[in-house]
Amino acid sequence: MHPEIGRKSGKDKNDKYKGIPLTVIKRLPRYQRFLSELAAKEVERISSRELAAKMKITASQLRQDLSLFGSFGQQGYGYRVNYLLDEINQILGLSNRTTMVLIGAGHLGRAIANYDNFSKRGFIIEALFDNDPQVIGSTINNLIVKDIKDLGKHLKEAPAEIGVICTPAGVAQEIADLLVQFGIKGIWNFAPVSLKIPEQVHVEHVHIGESLMILSFQIQQQE
Amino acid sequence: MHPEIGRKSGKDKNDKYKGIPLTVIKRLPRYQRFLSELAAKEVERISSRELAAKMKITASQLRQDLSLFGSFGQQGYGYRVNYLLDEINQILGLSNRTTMVLIGAGHLGRAIANYDNFSKRGFIIEALFDNDPQVIGSTINNLIVKDIKDLGKHLKEAPAEIGVICTPAGVAQEIADLLVQFGIKGIWNFAPVSLKIPEQVHVEHVHIGESLMILSFQIQQQE
Numbered sequence: 001m002h003p004e005i006g007r008k009s010g011k012d013k014n015d016k017y018k019g020i021p022l023t024v025i026k027r028l029p030r031y032q033r034f035l036s037e038l039a040a041k042e043v044e045r046i047s048s049r050e051l052a053a054k055m056k057i058t059a060s061q062l063r064q065d066l067s068l069f070g071s072f073g074q075q076g077y078g079y080r081v082n083y084l085l086d087e088i089n090q091i092l093g094l095s096n097r098t099t100m101v102l103i104g105a106g107h108l109g110r111a112i113a114n115y116d117n118f119s120k121r122g123f124i125i126e127a128l129f130d131n132d133p134q135v136i137g138s139t140i141n142n143l144i145v146k147d148i149k150d151l152g153k154h155l156k157e158a159p160a161e162i163g164v165i166c167t168p169a170g171v172a173q174e175i176a177d178l179l180v181q182f183g184i185k186g187i188w189n190f191a192p193v194s195l196k197i198p199e200q201v202h203v204e205h206v207h208i209g210e211s212l213m214i215l216s217f218q219i220q221q222q223e
Numbered sequence: 224m225h226p227e228i229g230r231k232s233g234k235d236k237n238d239k240y241k242g243i244p245l246t247v248i249k250r251l252p253r254y255q256r257f258l259s260e261l262a263a264k265e266v267e268r269i270s271s272r273e274l275a276a277k278m279k280i281t282a283s284q285l286r287q288d289l290s291l292f293g294s295f296g297q298q299g300y301g302y303r304v305n306y307l308l309d310e311i312n313q314i315l316g317l318s319n320r321t322t323m324v325l326i327g328a329g330h331l332g333r334a335i336a337n338y339d340n341f342s343k344r345g346f347i348i349e350a351l352f353d354n355d356p357q358v359i360g361s362t363i364n365n366l367i368v369k370d371i372k373d374l375g376k377h378l379k380e381a382p383a384e385i386g387v388i389c390t391p392a393g394v395a396q397e398i399a400d401l402l403v404q405f406g407i408k409g410i411w412n413f414a415p416v417s418l419k420i421p422e423q424v425h426v427e428h429v430h431i432g433e434s435l436m437i438l439s440f441q442i443q444q445q446e
Binding site for chain 1: 252257314321334417426429430
């Protein structure tokens with residue numbers, strides 16, 4: 001349906017990870033974060049017990065998780081932090097370049113476009129779009145905001161892998177439909193609304209407000 | 224330890240919710256979102272089957288979830304959307320006013336300070352703090368950014384319930400310690416780092432990047 005550019009390397013490796021439970025996948029970014037923090041502190045190795053405690057899972061669960069991706073540990077020695085981090089980065093695709101377009105250059109869109117942590121991990125925002133004439137043409141983090149009307153034309157010429165939706169809830173579905181139509185592979189949705197997306201396109205929602213509600217509940221309980 | 228102002232009403236009600244599993248609590252914001260969307264479309268009632276399908280849980284799971292909070296449904300009739308939404312709003316404390324201070328008025332901090340969806344639900348940011356002389360004194364959404372040095376003084380005079388950390392990772396722990404010291408009840412952390420917080424203070428982390436990594440993994444698998 002869409003041109004297969006932007007293909008990532010390591011296809012043989014990827015096949016290895018088919019069938020890994022989503023619950024394990026969802027823990028990988030946390031492994032990544034803890035290991036990054038250890039690497040930054042120049043910690044060379046960590047026992048499964050210590051890493052499991054950070055992750056708030058059991059050591060046997062941790063060993064089981066990591067065994068799904070290969071053999072990283074050594075009995076009685078623990079895990080080499082840098083090696084394990086490199087492997088997890090590869091599994092998560094952080095060693096590759098992932099191209100993104102961002103739609104909705106309001107406050108949140110601008111914050112994301114300015115967040116260097118993503119580009120450091122290979123997530124490159126290549127174009128920004130908005131529908132507000134006052135915003136179109138302005139520059140955010142070295143990118144000129146384009147007219148949303150040109151989204152399709154842009155994606156035909158320069159297909160991107162991920163579309164980041166930072167629009168108000170009311171137009172998010174319309175934008176998602178456009179992104180799907182023009183061959184995007186994944187949608188990262190910040191609009192506070194659920195989206196209908198065909199199965200072959202992956203979606204991750206960031207419902208920032210949800211954690212605030214949980215915090216609110218917990219605080220109330222304590223009073 | 225800290226003055227008990229900002230106390231919420233409905234204490235007797237709150238006690239009712241003690242011991243509800245965290246997995247159920249974590250689903251409540253999603254119930255809230257789906258029900259809000261239905262209410263906005265003026266849908267009056269919904270069957271447990273339909274609502275469960277939206278939630279991607281079984282109807283019996285849904286009935287079990289909601290039975291923990293009281294008796295909301297009627298056999299063969301379904302749930303009244305507005306009534307159930309009101310109840311869930313109360314459970315989550317969205318019917319009350321929750322006071323917040325935000326630290327770190329960079330791009331993300333500004334986006335959050337400008338996000339009206341939170342204030343609509345009773346989450347009121349009362350003060351913003353930063354350590355950058357160029358940012359201190361500037362106005363964001365009608366609030367003047369204060370000097371981080373005055374955080375303690377401010378919280379003594381006007382205790383807040385939630386501290387929102389939008390600082391770089393490197394200073395987040397220091398800010399969290401200050402917030403705890405000055406009697407904050409909950410921390411909403413956007414800094415990409417894990418924090419050590421005493422047990423009596425609740426923390427919710429928003430690791431925006433985690434969902435991007437999961438999306439990256441899923442896209443890779445498809446290639």
